[in-house]
Amino acid sequence: MTKIVHCWIEHPVRKLDQTFTYLYDGEVERGCRVRISFGARQLIGFVDRVEESDESRAEIESRYGFALKDIDVVLDQESLITDELFDLAAWLKEHTLSTAIACFQTMLPGKVKPAGRTASALKEKMVRLSDKEVSLTPKQLEAYLYVRDHQPLTYRELRKAYVNQARSLVEKEAVILYEKEREGKVVEPLANEAALPLLEEQKQVMDEILSSDDAVFLLQGVTGSGKTEIYLQLASKALAEGRQVLILVPEIALTPQMIRRVRQRFKDGLAIYHSGLSDQEKYEQYRLVKTRQASIVVGTRSAVFLPFADLGLIVMDEEHDASYKQDSQPCYHCRDVAIYRGRYHHCKVILGSATPSLDSYARALRHVYHLVVLKERINRTLPTVTVVPVREAIRKGDSYILTDVLREKMAERLARGEQVILLLNRRGYSSLLRCRSCQEVLKCPHCDLAMSWHHDIRRLKCHTCGTEMRTPYVCPVCGSREGFMSYGFGTQRLQEEVQNAFPDARILRMDADTTGRKNAHQKILEAFANREADILLGTQMIAKGLDYPNVTLVGVVNGDEGLSRTDFRSCEVTFDLLMQASGRSGRGDKNGEVVLQVYDPTHYAVVCAARQDYEAFFYQEMKFRHAGQYPPYTYLASLTVASKDQRQTDRLSLALKAGLSGDFQVIGVVSLLKIQDKCRSRILLKGKNEEEIRRGIRQFLDTSDLDLKGLKIDINPLYLD
Ligand code: ADP
Numbered sequence: 006m007t008k009i010v011h012c013w014i015e016h017p018v019r020k021l022d023q024t025f026t027y028l029y030d031g032e033v034e035r036g037c038r039v040r041i042s043f044g045a046r047q048l049i050g051f052v053d054r055v056e057e058s059d060e061s062r063a064e065i066e067s068r069y070g071f072a073l074k075d076i077d078v079v080l081d082q083e084s085l086i087t088d089e090l091f092d093l094a095a096w097l098k099e100h101t102l103s104t105a106i107a108c109f110q111t112m113l114p115g116k117v118k119p120a121g122r123t124a125s126a127l128k129e130k131m132v133r134l135s136d137k138e139v140s141l142t143p144k145q146l147e148a149y150l151y152v153r154d155h156q157p158l159t160y161r162e163l164r165k166a167y168v169n170q171a172r173s174l175v176e177k178e179a180v181i182l183y184e185k186e187r188e189g190k191v192v193e194p195l196a197n198e199a200a201l202p203l204l205e206e207q208k209q210v211m212d213e214i215l216s217s218d219d220a221v222f223l224l225q226g227v228t229g230s231g232k233t234e235i236y237l238q239l240a241s242k243a244l245a246e247g248r249q250v251l252i253l254v255p256e257i258a259l260t261p262q263m264i265r266r267v268r269q270r271f272k273d274g275l276a277i278y279h280s281g282l283s284d285q286e287k288y289e290q291y292r293l294v295k296t297r298q299a300s301i302v303v304g305t306r307s308a309v310f311l312p313f314a315d316l317g318l319i320v321m322d323e324e325h326d327a328s329y330k331q332d333s334q335p336c337y338h339c340r341d342v343a344i345y346r347g348r349y350h351h352c353k354v355i356l357g358s359a360t361p362s363l364d365s366y367a368r369a370l371r372h373v374y375h376l377v378v379l380k381e382r383i384n385r386t387l388p389t390v391t392v393v394p395v396r397e398a399i400r401k402g403d404s405y406i407l408t409d410v411l412r413e414k415m416a417e418r419l420a421r422g423e424q425v426i427l428l429l430n431r432r433g434y435s436s437l438l439r440c441r442s443c444q445e446v447l448k449c450p451h452c453d454l455a456m457s458w459h460h461d462i463r464r465l466k467c468h469t470c471g472t473e474m475r476t477p478y479v480c481p482v483c484g485s486r487e488g489f490m491s492y493g494f495g496t497q498r499l500q501e502e503v504q505n506a507f508p509d510a511r512i513l514r515m516d517a518d519t520t521g522r523k524n525a526h527q528k529i530l531e532a533f534a535n536r537e538a539d540i541l542l543g544t545q546m547i548a549k550g551l552d553y554p555n556v557t558l559v560g561v562v563n564g565d566e567g568l569s570r571t572d573f574r575s576c577e578v579t580f581d582l583l584m585q586a587s588g589r590s591g592r593g594d595k596n597g598e599v600v601l602q603v604y605d606p607t608h609y610a611v612v613c614a615a616r617q618d619y620e621a622f623f624y625q626e627m628k629f630r631h632a633g634q635y636p637p638y639t640y641l642a643s644l645t646v647a648s649k650d651q652r653q654t655d656r657l658s659l660a661l662k663a664g665l666s667g668d669f670q671v672i673g674v675v676s677l678l679k680i681q682d683k684c685r686s687r688i689l690l691k692g693k694n695e696e697e698i699r700r701g702i703r704q705f706l707d708t709s710d711l712d713l714k715g716l717k718i719d720i721n722p723l724y725l726d
């Protein structure tokens with residue numbers, strides 16, 4: 006019987022984001038990859054739907070009104086994804102206004118991505134007994150029995166056990182070699198740790214979650230308040246019911262410790278999924294989940310797309326973290342997908358954080374999420390926080406990288422054999438201008454956000470509203486005519502300065518430069534945990550979730566650099582960083598201390614972080630958001646155009662500006678910094694209704710006949726610079 010097969014193909018023209026129809030006589034099902042001819046090209050397609058038909062080919066073609074081609078080859082024997090994931094892809098496409106094929110590509114691991122490269126999974130040489138009767142030497146017989154007793158067995162394993170016999174068994178045809186797709190193995194469980202008896206506060210939270218019918222919970226609790234223990238005990242219940250558990254963490258660097266705790270607690274199969282794995286490894290982990298060999302998954306953002314059959318719990322730790330948002334098409338937020346899947350599987354979704362994103366906390370206050378709070382740290386100690394104003398150090402001519410206060414405290418700790426973490430807040434440091442006299446950052450007169458310094462054209466620009474200006478002669482804050490400069494330094498410079506101050510100290514540095522290689526993160530962190538170094542210094546990535554009992558001092562070197570960032574979320578991001586950094590100190594029995602070097606010690610983000618007071622920060626920040634009508638009071642969509650050709654960029658952005666209409670504001674065109682030789686510009690949509698914004702964009706996409714290749718659509722963008 007002829008099958009009518011509808012498949013998605015990768016096509017640069019957005020208009021062609023539709024299925025194409027082919028014919029096939031053999032076995033093919035929804036969710037398989039196929040090779041097809043499209044025009045003069047051979048492409049990989051992804052099967053969306055298969056119709057079995059009694060009609061002859063001629064009848065089918067006459068019904069369609071044109072000739073249909075055959076599928077050349079079917080690449081997969083069975084569907085790569087589940088029906089749920091099909092529906093999810095359709096939802097994701099509408100939610101992010103992306104193309105269907107981009108959604109499938111994001112959801113599937115590299116080896117089996119539709120389109121793109123066509124690498125196939127690795128095959129492995131296996132060995133099993135034949136039916137042939139042959140005479141064997143005693144040693145060969147031993148090897149023969151080994152093969153019998155160790156099925157399935159790889160040829161490599163046989164060679165390892167019987168170096169001299171393996172070859173001859175094959176030659177005598179006592180055993181047969183065959184190929185099998187290489188399979189991953191679940192992580193070996195330890196299961197050597199029992200659940201901890203919950204403390205009163207934890208018990209209340211646990212009861213509240215279990216007794217409620219709500220689906221999504223926001224678990225707020227400072228670092229060390231026992232959130233992870235709650236995740237594990239909820240997971241234990243889901244596993245006992247025979248269901249699967251997904252635990253999401255924001256960064257690879259955080260997977261090892263979560264994996265350790267899961268292994269110690271459970272004997273169930275554990276899979277690990279993050280961007281540090283090779284395509285083959287990812288594929289193997291994917292298979293482990295699909296075949297249900299894995300019951301628990303610990304992973305980063307993309308793990309949210311794994312083919313679970315029966316999820317009983319989703320945990321999203323550090324839910325506020327920006328790495329949960331994908332920065333390329335489809336620009337999805339992992340939280341939205343997690344909640345979608347939770348609804349499908351009828352399972353609870355726990356969003357955990359010490360500093361929930363403003364959006365989530367606001368939703369929790371409106372009872373969209375169910376808020377549960379852990380107020381106390383398990384060991385009941387909060388670190389002592391000292392705020393050091395850098396401004397004074399600069400005035401006195403001291404180093405603004407390592408102030409006297411921080412240096413003295415470091416000396417004290419190091420002398421006692423304790424460890425120190427120094428954190429550099431590096432986002433956006435070089436593109437701002439500060440007054441040489443009052444140190445204030447130059448801000449946009451319309452937005453109250455810092456302006457970016459575009460060195461190439463020697464002008465300041467506001468990335469939110471597009472205002473442009475030359476550097477003023479007079480400081481608008483203090484009236485000084487001393488001019489402006491950008492202070493900025495990287496981790497390397499910091500390392501030099503620290504090494505000069507402490508010539509004998511052993512320093513480890515962790516930043517994008519030192520963590521390029523695979524597992525580099527883990528090696529650096531392990532070395533630090535093993536006390537192979539006295540000082541660990543680095544960027545944001547060391548601020549999160551790391552747990553070292555011997556670290557008693559954390560210094561944030563340029564704590565509020567982020568406050569002068571160029572977008573509306575900068576205070577939130579800085580507050581998170583300062584809170585997280587403080588959580589790193591004094592996790593063991595020793596009392597911890599935190600030093601925050603800042604320009605403006607009176608800023609509420611600094612004051613609230615020093616007091617570890619999330620709520621106070623939340624209300625202050627919401628006032629600022631309300632005044633500027635920023636999210637969560639409004640919804641944004643950012644449409645970025647990028648092209649090597651300036652005219653192309655201009656043409657498309659002007660067309661967008663003219664063509665977008667609806668019940669929302671259209672802000673821009675704002676031209677952005679060039680990245681990788683691409684001229685970029687952005688249009689921002691701002692409105693009270695998220696769906697109305699989507700409708701407006703969709704209408705443009707459906708009616709425009711421009712080439713939209715360089716267009717990136719980001720609904721609810723996290724950053725605007
Ligand atoms: P969080 O995830 O909020 O940072 P954790 O769950 O990691 O907190 O708990 C912090 C520390 O307290 C861990 O060392 C953990 O083993 C310990 N802990 C958590 N819950 C309990 C408990 N009920 N009794 C004793 N120790 C606990």
Ligand code: ZN
Pocket residue numbers: 440441442443444445480481482483484485
């Ligand atoms: Zn000034």
Ligand code: ZN
Pocket residue numbers: 449450451452453467468469470471472
């Ligand atoms: Zn502005």
